[in-house]
Amino acid sequence: MKSSTVENNKQKDVLLEVNDLRIYFDINRKKVAKAVDGVDFSIHKGETVALVGESGSGKSVTSLSVIGLVPMPPGKIISGTIKLEEQELLSLPEKSMRKVRGNDIGMIFQEPMTSLDPVFTIGNQIIESLVYHQRLSKKEARKQAIELLKIVGIANSEKVIDEYPHQLSGGMRQRVMIAIALSNNPKLLIADEPTTALDVTVQSQILKLMLKMKDTFNSSILLITHDMGVVAETADRVLVMYGGQIVEEAAVKELFLNPKHPYTMALLKTMPNLDQNLRRLPSIPGNVPPAHQFPEGCRFADRCEFVMEKCRQVAPELVRISDGHKARCHLPFLKGGEYDAQ
Amino acid sequence: MFYIIRRLLLLVVTIALVSIITFAVFQILPGDPVRTMLGTEADETQIESLRNELGLNRPLHEQYVDWIKGLFTGDLGNSIRFSMPVSTLLMERLPVTLSVASMALIIVVLVALPLGIFVAKRQKKFSDVVLSSVTQLGMAIPSFWLGMILILYIGMNVDFFKISGYIPWSESIKGALSTLILPALTIAIPQIAVKFRYVRTSILEQMQLDYVRTIRSKGLPEKIVVYKHILKNALIPILTIFGLITAEVVAGTIIVEQVFALPGIGQLLITSISYRDFPLVQGIVMYITITVVFINFVVDILYSVIDPRIRLR
Ligand SMILES: Nc1ncnc2c1ncn2[C@@H]1O[C@H](COP(=O)(O)OP(=O)(O)OP(=O)(O)O)[C@@H](O)[C@H]1O
Ligand SMILES: [Mg+2]
Numbered sequence: 275m276k277s278s279t280v281e282n283n284k285q286k287d288v289l290l291e292v293n294d295l296r297i298y299f300d301i302n303r304k305k306v307a308k309a310v311d312g313v314d315f316s317i318h319k320g321e322t323v324a325l326v327g328e329s330g331s332g333k334s335v336t337s338l339s340v341i342g343l344v345p346m347p348p349g350k351i352i353s354g355t356i357k358l359e360e361q362e363l364l365s366l367p368e369k370s371m372r373k374v375r376g377n378d379i380g381m382i383f384q385e386p387m388t389s390l391d392p393v394f395t396i397g398n399q400i401i402e403s404l405v406y407h408q409r410l411s412k413k414e415a416r417k418q419a420i421e422l423l424k425i426v427g428i429a430n431s432e433k434v435i436d437e438y439p440h441q442l443s444g445g446m447r448q449r450v451m452i453a454i455a456l457s458n459n460p461k462l463l464i465a466d467e468p469t470t471a472l473d474v475t476v477q478s479q480i481l482k483l484m485l486k487m488k489d490t491f492n493s494s495i496l497l498i499t500h501d502m503g504v505v506a507e508t509a510d511r512v513l514v515m516y517g518g519q520i521v522e523e524a525a526v527k528e529l530f531l532n533p534k535h536p537y538t539m540a541l542l543k544t545m546p547n548l549d550q551n552l553r554r555l556p557s558i559p560g561n562v563p564p565a566h567q568f569p570e571g572c573r574f575a576d577r578c579e580f581v582m583e584k585c586r587q588v589a590p591e592l593v594r595i596s597d598g599h600k601a602r603c604h605l606p607f608l609k610g611g612e613y614d615a616q
Numbered sequence: 617m618f619y620i621i622r623r624l625l626l627l628v629v630t631i632a633l634v635s636i637i638t639f640a641v642f643q644i645l646p647g648d649p650v651r652t653m654l655g656t657e658a659d660e661t662q663i664e665s666l667r668n669e670l671g672l673n674r675p676l677h678e679q680y681v682d683w684i685k686g687l688f689t690g691d692l693g694n695s696i697r698f699s700m701p702v703s704t705l706l707m708e709r710l711p712v713t714l715s716v717a718s719m720a721l722i723i724v725v726l727v728a729l730p731l732g733i734f735v736a737k738r739q740k741k742f743s744d745v746v747l748s749s750v751t752q753l754g755m756a757i758p759s760f761w762l763g764m765i766l767i768l769y770i771g772m773n774v775d776f777f778k779i780s781g782y783i784p785w786s787e788s789i790k791g792a793l794s795t796l797i798l799p800a801l802t803i804a805i806p807q808i809a810v811k812f813r814y815v816r817t818s819i820l821e822q823m824q825l826d827y828v829r830t831i832r833s834k835g836l837p838e839k840i841v842v843y844k845h846i847l848k849n850a851l852i853p854i855l856t857i858f859g860l861i862t863a864e865v866v867a868g869t870i871i872v873e874q875v876f877a878l879p880g881i882g883q884l885l886i887t888s889i890s891y892r893d894f895p896l897v898q899g900i901v902m903y904i905t906i907t908v909v910f911i912n913f914v915v916d917i918l919y920s921v922i923d924p925r926i927r928l929r
Contacts, residue, residue: 372835375835376835380833381830383830388827390827391831392849393848393922393923403836406835406836457834
């Protein structure tokens, strides 16, 4: 869609570029869920980008599409391109896509309890992809697997390598997942709510580990979360997603200090504040509209504090507010934002 | 190890329980074997003396203990109808039944497993409606009818097959096969029709699970995803089903032995029941039980080989 001058300047070190991505799911003959509905974003080399939004906003589907694992059917790709460096991923045949998965992109999932195969040892599950993608011998692969486990902070890795997933704690399993995702030195690490299922103390350990690994392996991270605290701790840049679209995009500091979209503001308010001493996390009133019946105008209109007549009729575009800051809202005009028409 | 010991204990307890039930059932069942043997004309003294001779007048618990001892020493008493030791009769007939049953079991596993995987991988091509009608059909076919159809269309037309009787393995392997394959098929075909769909369901269930997505995210080929990971995981529920088949296959032999005139345990069981030949019936029921319980034990052990989570419990 619109390409800003800033992005053109940085073209050289863009790792991933997603354009006009639309992924719909056939729910039944009449209903189509627009899970991802016109998403553009890019990730630069060495960058950590957070993708935030409430449940059902399309974060997982977006990330799965990058790695080519959207279940099809019921899913179908309506439009878009996903470029990893020079390679177009959406049109890639399955066989080449497998190479990309094994070599260029690693993924960590939310549930460490169920994301590992329960009937094979940890070692087996790391070794198999080393053997397949790097053509190592079993023995070499095992050595490397032990090494990898050490790198992700598992001390007694010679022992752990022969254990089964059920013998490990949640945090340990997530470390193993990270080791698996890193085993072939990926350029991009996608983490879909990697710490949601873990204890708070373990959470920050895992996040720290991921950032360290990013530096060690010189890769980029796409981190999916609905926890603004996690965003503040880890991200360089933030994409806020709502109803299958990106509604705001900014550098992390800019987003926290100067949010433009009412949804982002509401999300920030849900952050637990140290001096507030709240028992329960506040949540945004109202519900995300179901992906098969989005309203005509702005998808957030029904829950928006600042809703105007126009919002219900015209869907806002994602517009540039300042360098690297975009928002999908009619409001910035009124508030005298630095919007310049392109 | 602990797991195996517990299973072994369970095995012993089950067999002991079944032995008590078997023994008790024949005490309360109507029909007097002695009267059946001697006919309606026999007088009371004759009956009484035969009762004494057979040990039927002693206290029940003594009879039971004797019988259990016999179970271990192989002396199960004499058959009333055949006037032969029960153990001799069993030893004669057992190989026939075991051959048919194990051959049927092997056919079921060799066909239902690959077939289930095949249709699971082509989920879109084979709708569940079509497959479940196959299953319904398989369940609806009476095995005596299927047996006769096989005799009529295969047994009569292909020289290799004998349509009745049994040739022992020791005499000729080819001969044994020629008498066993059709009966085994008769048992196996309806089983396959039902069980391949269990295999399919188990595999499809596994495909939905998170760990499969992880393996795919590693960029491993479909071969490894399906035949290494999914299959091994799916084997756990599949094994349960195949444990159940054993009992059904053993039951299936009873009818099939009639259709193909095979001198097996099933035939012997029918004869012994109609003659109220209690020692023989008890012996047969005990051996069938032990076979089934033992196979379930083997299945349990296999579980622990496949599933590391079980070894801990
Ligand atoms: N397999 C599927 N079948 C049908 N619809 C789906 C499927 N996966 C996703 N969707 C649709 O896409 C929408 C977005 O789902 P997605 O999983 O991307 O949300 P999310 O932002 O990751 O939420 P969460 O925080 O709960 O993980 C869902 O509301 C649903 O309507
Ligand atoms: Mg999700």
